[in-house]
Amino acid sequence: MRTKYTLKFYVNKYTEKQGRCTIYGRIIHKQKKNEFATQLAIKPSEWNKEFMQPISNPFIKRELAQIENKIQETVNRLEYEQIHIDSKSIKDYYTGKDKVDMGILEYLDRIIELKKKTTTSSNHNKYVVLKVNIGDYIWQIHKVKDFNMKKINLKFITDFDAYLKSIKSKQYNKPLEQDTIAGKHSYFRYVLRQALNEDYIRKTPYDIFKIKKGIPKIKRLTASEITKIEELQLKNKKEENVRDIFLFSVFTGLRFTQSKTLTMESITTENGVYKRIFIYEQMKNKTLLDIPLLERAKSLIEKYEQSDARILSNFVLPPVSNSYFNKVIKKITKSFNIPFKMTHHVARHTYATTILMENDVGIYEVKDWLGHSSINSTKIYAKITSLKMNNTADRLNNIYNSAA
Structure with a gap:
């Protein structure tokens, strides 16, 4: 959409020197104006106030026309670079004051x-x-x-x-x-x-300044805490919906916006059995995600086959707002004494660590299923998954001790 603005010229009589006055430009945008001096001067008697131009001075006419062109070029640049446009920014960019x-x-x-x-x-x-x-x-x-x-x-x-x-x-x-x-x-x-x-x-x-990063704090649930959430006896359907949305991401790693907008078109089947999720990671990397469906995720898809969200809009799960979701998930897990704030993103962290890495899923598979563009992002999860490392060490000890 092109920016609408008005450029007017006038003679500032308060700048008169030796019978000549400076010509000023006035930029008007959304009823707000900013003015600038053009470095051009003219006798007031030679200026046409109605048409805002000289009566018969071709040099000044040509110079004012060039200023109009440069102002338009400035506006075009602001639009192209998506810089905030108002009368002040147009003036500042034209005059160089912004620099x-x-x-x-x-x-x-x-x-x-x-x-x-x-x-x-x-x-x-x-x-x-x-x-x-x-x-x-x-x-x-x-x-x-x-x-x-x-x-x-x-x-x-x-x-x-x-x-x-x-x-x-x-x-x-x-x-x-x-x-x-x-x-x-x-x-x-x-x-x-x-x-x-x-x-x-x-x-x-x-x-020169080096940004110091803190030690990554991955907020994730243990296997027993996941089971407790699954077994919760909830008061109403809305709380149950929130619990199920959370669990679905625990077993798929989807972000909140991905699970909220996920439709059945993204779910593939083989012989009538749900198999995989195919969606684009649009928030960051714009890559295609291919996520295998675990049995507990499949059961949640089946649970909502007759829901209004599925019938009317083909959504996999009932949609809720992020603020409502975080409010309810915090409420229904309050009695668990979880030592951090419960949000939807805890589910994604839990999927990466408790569900995948602690069950010997390779780091490159975890990277692909989470949609990370760099393996370094995935390594953050690996650093805090000590259980898997301990299990691996115990397994190696058993192998080599028995061999001895």
Whole structure:
């Protein structure tokens, strides 16, 4: 969709020097305006106010036409690069002011606007929170409302790191975990690299600053805890639906959005028996997932054959919202004294570790079934699956002890 804006020229009589006044441009977008000086001057008597152009000066007419073309080129560039467009950004990009004194919070507004259009709400929200963190930091430490991006150096990043380590999570009222801090640095690094690509800054301090990651904390259930959830006596059908959606991901590794939108077209059968799931991993890698169906997952598919969701929309499972799901799964497992917050993603972690790796499924099969693009992502699960390593060591000891 093309951006609608208006460009008008007028003579600013307050700039008169030696009988000539500077011609100004006025950019209007959504009833908001920004003005700039054109460096052109003309006698007021030679200016046509109604048509906003010189009466008979071909040189100035030609120069104003070139300005109009350059303004349009600027708007085209902003549209192409998906940068937030308003009268100020058009003026700043045209005059080059954006390259001189762009503040980091102002630039983050543009990144946030871009992410709102191009990514998930969860990813977009991370940049919103990052802006709050940086805003609080520069106000408390530097006592300014915004900070010139050209002045962001290694000390700025180091001090920001120290600031993040000093604050507490508003949700849990405890210091931020190192993984959370590392995540904020990763998003900030992306922002500064974008600024570098757009010539707002000449270098990024993240070329020097090393982001320290915390020890991965994989939240997963044990086999006995899975059994307890399966055997839960629940009060109503909605709670039962949530429990079954969770268990389906425990035995398939699907993300919440994947299980929520999964239809029977993605389930293959052989001789009337459910065999595999074929779906595209659209959130990250856009690869085709081929997941073999375990018996307990098959039984859940069969359980909902006559559900409204299946009959009306061909969904495998009854759809629920993510917030409602997390609220209910936390409620129905409260008595288990699980030492971490229960969310849907616990099911995916459980599938990778308790279901697969602790039952000797190879790491490359786990990688493919989870849809990881890199084996390094899968190795995180392998590091915390000590039971499998212990079992393997015991098995090797038995073999070689008996051989001796």
